[in-house]
Amino acid sequence: MTQPPTLAVDARGLTIAWGRTPVVHDVSFDVRAGEVVALLGESGSGKTTILRALAGLHRIAAGTLSIGAQTVDAPGSRTWAPPEKRSVGVVFQDYALFPHLSVAKNIAYGAADRSEVDTLLGRVGLDGYGPRKVTELSGGEQQRVAVARVLAQRPRVVLLDEPFSNLNRSLRQQLRDDTVGVIRATGAAAVLVTHDPEEALACADRVAILRDGRLLQLDTPEHVYRQPSCVAAAHATGDAFVVPVDADGRSALGPLQTTGDGGFAVIRPEQIMLSTEGNGVVASVTRSAFVGPVVQVTIEIGDQTVRALHTGSFAAGSVVHARVDGTCHRVEAPC
């Protein structure tokens, strides 16, 4: 008889306010043990507020919040556990390393077992950095120390607040993969707050899309990308073009294969195929931008401006034929 595994995070009906102004409205989600959930949204979407509430740095106004089996915040029953009593670790955006302590002492600060410090250093690729001063480290090194420090406390949930945004592009991807890998290896659950869709889609098992304090969609990366629940959700995960479509799938970009319900279809740039002749809607090219792997070609169809991806570029003003490949998901008007 298997017991259902306890959820690492169970958030129900979270309403969170700053002073009197509510900034998060009735958000519910869960995180299973060992799972990585990304909270994706622009600034002001409430994602960081939710993270701070999870950490115990901000109290919720309504709803219940549980970490593992422990109810940590429930205004209704006046339950609240301060941060130090929760099994939660936080990697802050600016790392918040303690400047007066060495690397090793930082990591040992909340450690469950001090002898693990060296092992952890090895795991994040900072062997021998123990005695160094944190102020001498580079951004990437500081980030890794922050991760090691959190892991040392063996939390049930690791919260990451845009931890890669301060790093150079070249570092970002590598560190991202390393960090998530290390966290997964410990079996802890993770909640990653980010405004970068690529980061969310790449790292997470599930993505929660937030906007203006509301949860738009919570699903696997593929589903949120390919089957967004609404226009806003579609825009949150990448470039998207929303065109009206009739019941038979006809649109300004020609006939579309659709799933779902609604009067609008979401088209991703990579779905738009361009050719100089052949079938497709006639469009004129406004500009082509070579971005390295592909060329972004901006075309105009009637009064719609759409961006497509192509291997080569087209001269501005030239005429091309555009058609849409693959299935497009239907959505209602913006939610």
Added chain:
Amino acid sequence: MANRRDTSWVGTLLAALLALLCVVPLVLLVVRGAVDGLGPFRTVLAAESTGAALTKSLLLGTLSGVVAVAVALPAAWFSQVTDMPGARVFRVLLVLPLAVPSYVSGFVVMAAFAHNGWLHGLLRPFGFEDAPDVYSLWGVVLALTWAYPLALLQIQAALSRTDPAMWGAARTLGAGPWRAFADVVLPALRAPMATGGLLVGLYAIGDFGAVSLLRFESLSYLVYLRHKSLFARAEVVPLSLLLAVVALVLVVIVLVVGGRTARGARTLDVHRAWPTIELGRWRWVAFAFCATLVLVFVGLPLGVVGYWLTRGLRLGAELRMPWDDAAHSAILGGVSALILVVAAIGPALAHRFGRVGGARALRTLTFVGYALPGIVVALSMVSFVVRWVEPLYQTFGLLVIAYVIRFTPLALGTLEDGLQRVGTGLMDAARTLGASRARATLTVILPSAAPAIGAAALGVFIAVVKELPAALILGPLEYDTLSTRIWTLTEDAFYALAAVPIFMMLGVALIGLIAGRRLSR
């Protein structure tokens, strides 16, 4: 995310207690005034000398503030952001005049600039028969200009917090350096200039060292005279209240006109260093300016006192090393600094990491003890204590209490400035790592704030060592400090003997100032 702080009740309580303590002298004065009745008030208000003294005090305060800022502004600019030769060294040297108390600078002004003084001696061969009259408003303003570093420090701190990108923007938009300075830098410095001017102005209004040496009858000097006299003692209270009103009015005016202080202004998250601004030929002008300041305000006192010493030795004076007085100064300074820092750290932390109810009002109240001249604070306490709290009369503890009252804003200001550097994230990080608020404060916040705490303690220490009126009036019998020793010696023209404690005090203050600068970095 600034506005979701929880009110720290502990912090508010502590801040309130501290503020209450700082208001005690004013309350005592008012009560005593009420008890004494209107008679002394009428005498004082009717006396001609009162009106004259009032005008003199106002003039003194205003002029001193203006002159100090006029000196400090270019000094700060040149030493901080330009390519003036020796800028780094000047950054430290220019602060050192603060080590010289007014009861020493008064003598320096007399020795150097009065009739038959050094300047007179230098200029006489060129046909200048008359020396300038230093026993006047300008003489006192000069003697009090030694306090210009109070303004300098404010401006320097603000400069390092100002975004240097604005300067670059103005210049690339076509403004010459003078215009860029006027359009972009000056507005940003308006608040620290006002605060600095206020600090010097208050210092001037409350001073009684220089004014009595140079015989300038300001209100504070009048208070001192009345206190020393046999029959006019009753006038001390109304005069003190008048002085208090003047000081507090000045504080209000400057706070309103100066606008937002650093508390409300945005601080840069990342310290962006100013690019070195090139002055071209003008750098030698800047150098001459700063060198003159250092020569006059640091070199001259050392020279004058050194001259007293050597003259005394030549004439066979038996010099004494006032180790006891130095020890007393050090203990008094140390204990006061310790107690004040411990008392102030609570409210300062609460203000930084939480919220203190009525923070602004409480902060303004703490200024009362500072704005009131030292002699007024001391006199208000002495008559109350002798009557009602006799066991405290003439004790060390009473003196420490007076110093806490006097120097709270000093400690609070330095602490808060330093705590700005300690990110709020550190507290969050420590707590999420499993530390309770208390443990986080002790193991993370306080160590990170150690430089700020050190700077605050040093600031108070130096202020206490230099302080004179409270030590004279409230101190225990036979408990001489360096300041009281210097005062009693110079009162009776024992200059050579006085040179030794003066050098000792300058030494202590200089070391303290330099160390404090290091810590505030």
Added chain:
Amino acid sequence: MPTQLRTYLLCLAALSLLACQPSGGGDAEAEGSGDETESAETTEGEGSGAEGAAVETEVEQIVLYSGRNEEMVGPIIEAFENETGVDVVVNYAGSAELAATLLEEGDRTPADVFLAQDASTLGFLEGQGTLAAVPEGLLTQVDTRYRSPAGHWVGITGRARVLAYNTDNLNSSTLPRDFRALTEPHWRGRVGWAPENASFQSFVATMIAMEGEEATLEWLSAMQANEPVAFPSNTPMVTAIGRGELDVGLTNHYYLYRLREEHGADFAAENHYFRDGSAAAFVNVTGAAILEASDNREGAQMLIGYLLGDQAQTMFAEANHEFPLVNGVASPDGLPAATDLNVPSVDLANIHDLETTHRLLRESGALQ
């Protein structure tokens, strides 16, 4: 949170204990000084009782309020401490200030002995009942004119009023013939005085006793109209005279010597003694008195006795250039003999009316 508060308050309390430093000599006479002091150890060189004559006494400490400067009086007190093994705690301040303090402290004063730099302050306090009787044996050591007829204070040393003058700008022939001449136009702006100073006020009180209120007021007003330079005390005045900033000044005789010691023999000032029996030739005294509120009469009398003794008198003469008052002790070198001064025949007892003095000074505008 409560734990944090508790620790914090404990810290503060512990530190406050630090503030209970021994307050120097403490106020041994006052009723229980609470948790403060009682450590009668001063760091001044006091005898541990082992040196000098082993005086049989139960007196451990004497509190002295001294209107005379520490440099002048300190060495003599130290000698006393060494000889008797008794600790003396001294409050140094101005005579007038101390008198006012004594009045304010009332019965709670810790003081045993008051050493004032002029007779009128003492006389004033006597009139207020603040002073106790000085034993006959001490009183008779000085001439009757230098002690209180009611026996509440005794003079220790004499201080002569002089006109100090700048030797570069004036010589003895250009000096005024008497002090009244200072009101003449050619002295305008050239005369210095110290109206706040107790010695000056004694001089005015003497003038009142000799010539009456009206004449005194007239002189004061005329002087005030002649633009005198007012100084808070005598030292800066005589310094100014020596520097050439001022031509003449009414002061006491011994400041000249202190300043000569400090500035060197080329200090350009000299004393002029009027020797005309006028108020300006008046010899005032440094006087000592016992406080009525003192519980330590034995100690007080011991100290005063010492001050009248040969050793102290000689020290006063040699170190401070004051006139010893005890018969049989020589005047300091370089000073005219006290008998040569032609002092006015005014009883010091008659010059205690400081209130009138103050009134006249204010009326004339000399004192604001």
